[in-house]
């Protein structure tokens with residue numbers, strides 16, 4: 770039985786849970802991290818010395834870092850085109866997954882923490898405005914990429930859509946004025962029709 774350690778409202782846990790469901794896999798998920806704690810316990814740190822969630826346990830194999838887990842699951846338990854079919858498609862999938870992690874994730878995290886986890890009285894409006902501007906620039910890049918394709922790699926979903934797809938829910942669900950990015954919105958609408966995405970990603974923002 771696959772095991773996922775991590776609370777369900779973490780965007781990084783959501784990537785893994787959505788991926789598992791799309792591959793037709795089930796996993797036993799435990800609430801670790803945030804208010805649940807446990808990620809600083811010695812047994813957890815023995816598996817994941819980074820002390821963050823998620824951690825995947827697959828038999829005697831342990832893996833952490835959400836994008837690495839998504840890549841592993843798609844490769845190990847292949848279904849559909851979730852793991853890219855060619856080295857060149859794999860290159861593009863990794864490009865967009867790494868881009869999310871190194872570019873978009875930081876300002877999206879600022880926005881999420883400021884708008885969802887900070888009271889209006891404590892909110893730093895300058896940080897919010899700056900994060901919206903930075904995120905909008907990145908989402909515009911993706912909007913441009915999606916102008917002539919349904920999904921990140923073309924006409925089918927792949928692991929490349931997973932990290933950005935999770936972030937797109939947050940981008941479209943938080944309360945602020947977004948620039949009109951029609952290709953991005955259409956891609957996100959297509960993804961939001963998927964039951965696995967609805968179950969594991971479209972959760973209340975907390």
Ligand SMILES: N[C@@H](CCC(=O)N[C@@H](CS)C(=O)NCC(=O)O)C(=O)O
Nearest residue numbers: 779780781802803821822823834835
């Ligand atoms: N690069 C890591 C980041 C993991 C991470 O920062 N996870 C957050 C939750 S989204 C965490 O563990 N926060 C501490 C906590 O929940 O207690 C990954 O993608 O897995």
